[in-house]
Amino acid sequence: MENKSGYKINIINQDTFLLDWNEKPSEILLSKLLFLRKTLEKKPEVLLCRIGYRSLLIQLNKKIKNLEYWNQYFNKILSKIEKHKKLQGKKWIIPVCYENNFAPDIIKLSKALKLDVNELIHLHSKNTYKVYFIGFLPGFPYLSGLDPRLHYQRKAKPKLNVPKGSVAIGGKQTGIYTTDSPGGWHIIGFTPISLFNPKTSPPCFIKPGDTICFQKIDSNSLKDIEIGLQRGDYNFFK
Amino acid sequence: MIEIIRRGIYTSIQDAGRFNYQNIGVPISGPMDQQAFGIANQILNNAYNTAVLECSFMGPKIKFHKNTYISIAGAEMNTELNGEKIKSYTPYKVNEGDILSMGTSQYGCRTYLSISGGIKTEKVLGSRSQFKGITSEGNITKKVLIPIGKSDFIPKVGVSLKPINIDYENEILEVYPGPEFKILDNTQKKILLENIHHISSLNNRMAFRLEEKLICKLPEIWTSPVIPGTIQCTPDGSLIIIMRDGQVTGGYPRIFQLNKRSINLLSQKTTQSPIRFKLLSKV
Numbered sequence: 001m002e003n004k005s006g007y008k009i010n011i012i013n014q015d016t017f018l019l020d021w022n023e024k025p026s027e028i029l030l031s032k033l034l035f036l037r038k039t040l041e042k043k044p045e046v047l048l049c050r051i052g053y054r055s056l057l058i059q060l061n062k063k064i065k066n067l068e069y070w071n072q073y074f075n076k077i078l079s080k081i082e083k084h085k086k087l088q089g090k091k092w093i094i095p096v097c098y099e100n101n102f103a104p105d106i107i108k109l110s111k112a113l114k115l116d117v118n119e120l121i122h123l124h125s126k127n128t129y130k131v132y133f134i135g136f137l138p139g140f141p142y143l144s145g146l147d148p149r150l151h152y153q154r155k156a157k158p159k160l161n162v163p164k165g166s167v168a169i170g171g172k173q174t175g176i177y178t179t180d181s182p183g184g185w186h187i188i189g190f191t192p193i194s195l196f197n198p199k200t201s202p203p204c205f206i207k208p209g210d211t212i213c214f215q216k217i218d219s220n221s222l223k224d225i226e227i228g229l230q231r232g233d234y235n236f237f238k
Numbered sequence: 239m240i241e242i243i244r245r246g247i248y249t250s251i252q253d254a255g256r257f258n259y260q261n262i263g264v265p266i267s268g269p270m271d272q273q274a275f276g277i278a279n280q281i282l283n284n285a286y287n288t289a290v291l292e293c294s295f296m297g298p299k300i301k302f303h304k305n306t307y308i309s310i311a312g313a314e315m316n317t318e319l320n321g322e323k324i325k326s327y328t329p330y331k332v333n334e335g336d337i338l339s340m341g342t343s344q345y346g347c348r349t350y351l352s353i354s355g356g357i358k359t360e361k362v363l364g365s366r367s368q369f370k371g372i373t374s375e376g377n378i379t380k381k382v383l384i385p386i387g388k389s390d391f392i393p394k395v396g397v398s399l400k401p402i403n404i405d406y407e408n409e410i411l412e413v414y415p416g417p418e419f420k421i422l423d424n425t426q427k428k429i430l431l432e433n434i435h436h437i438s439s440l441n442n443r444m445a446f447r448l449e450e451k452l453i454c455k456l457p458e459i460w461t462s463p464v465i466p467g468t469i470q471c472t473p474d475g476s477l478i479i480i481m482r483d484g485q486v487t488g489g490y491p492r493i494f495q496l497n498k499r500s501i502n503l504l505s506q507k508t509t510q511s512p513i514r515f516k517l518l519s520k521v
Contacts, residue, residue: 057462
């Protein structure tokens with residue numbers, strides 16, 4: 001079912017549907033998705049609402065009976081955000097140590113990309129990245145904004161264990177492993193910042209719509225930050 | 239308390255699941271076979287969300303440190319209480335010092351051991367379901383003592399609850415077309431819907447991968463939400479079925495979605511089990 005707001009509704013199962021926009025992910029679309037999610041989460045029959053780059057999954061606490069009702073309802077919400085306000089996210093600075101000991105794949109990747117290692121680090125740390133959504137692993141942010149010169153296909157064979165804190169590049173994306181996990185991205189650095197902790201509230205401080213920057217640090221500063229984090233006096237919010 | 243003397247092949251604590259954190263990438267978890275889980279608790283008048291042990295392939299050996307009632311449901315594992323075989327779907331009284339020993343699964347794959355009053359481990363993010371990185375252990379990894387609640391069960395003599403229509407050997411999994419089903423051509427659809435497929439050795443609480451590959455060249459998609467029962471097709475044609483501990487988003491085309499009954503049924507299957515897909519046109 002297509003309609004004037006540019007999305008298509010897919011029925012996933014008896015209580016779940018997916019709205020899918022046939023357009024390139026953008027901050028405008030992201031703000032639409034976040035607005036829809038915020039509004040829908042207040043509706044009692046909506047159990048949960050999750051976003052992807054250009055899609056929104058909605059699960060009801062009952063069976064979907066009247067698809068047309070929901071379609072009109074989504075359109076009504078979307079018509080209320082004609083003026084796309086700029087996303088008011090927070091800005092985070094994530095320190096990253098790109099030294100070889102912490103970046104097992106950086107030399108290989110720089111050769112494959114025909115870049116000098118320093119140039120690779122510069123291209124990775126100069127941009128600001130927009131957080132689109134959290135997925136894959138607990139707290140793992142999907143980011144846009146990677147310089148096209150750093151795009152490179154994932155490893156053919158994923159590594160069985162990528163350590164928590166690894167900063168990596170895969171395809172057109174860059175990301176931070178938030179827990180130890182198997183993974184097929186190229187590891188180019190390490191951050192001491194923990195992006196996910198089930199014992200804190202909220203467990204994940206980064207939210208869709210926020211921006212993050214990577215700040216190059218050396219292994220001495222890495223140690224200092226680790227000590228600061230333990231003491232609780234390190235601040236990385238800008 | 240109950241004491242795990244032998245942990246079995248893969249035993250984990252599961253309540254109904256961790257519902258409100260998928261937005262930050264945390265899977266739902268919860269029982270693989272929700273039906274068997276529900277029955278095991280129902281037999282003891284436990285609330286639906288009561289935490290139980292999910293035992294896969296070969297169950298644990300347990301010593302009870304408290305008088306209580308138990309029930310088992312799901313796969314048949316030749317379970318013995320103090321050396322005497324006990325039946326599934328029936329409440330049993332156990333006394334302090336009793337030993338429960340579960341064998342290997344004969345029919346089905348996952349058995350649910352419910353205890354009156356339930357398992358009372360610490361809740362993390364609203365749930366006791368074990369998941370690596372959330373709870374301190376991802377499953378029962380060693381000999382441990384597990385706290386249990388107070389039993390308030392009063393048995394009715396001779397009552398047992400047998401579920402109707404349980405056939406773990408049924409090969410047919412019912413699916414709805416997934417959001418990207420339409421990008422398949424007719425030959426691919428025909429192969430998927432008419433052939434018998436088999437579960438590969440890569441099957442666990444996160445996902446089941448099928449043995450047979452689909453010959454195709456499907457593009458990756460913009461990463462989008464997935465749920466348990468979503469069937470993805472990778473660029474090399476592997477079919478991956480997301481299960482309860484599976485990731486919450488995926489970048490591969492979603493060709494099918496299992497209905498709820500079929501996720502439960504699949505949970506009772508393992509390596510080499512044959513399956514066939516039946517497409518449901520209407521949700």
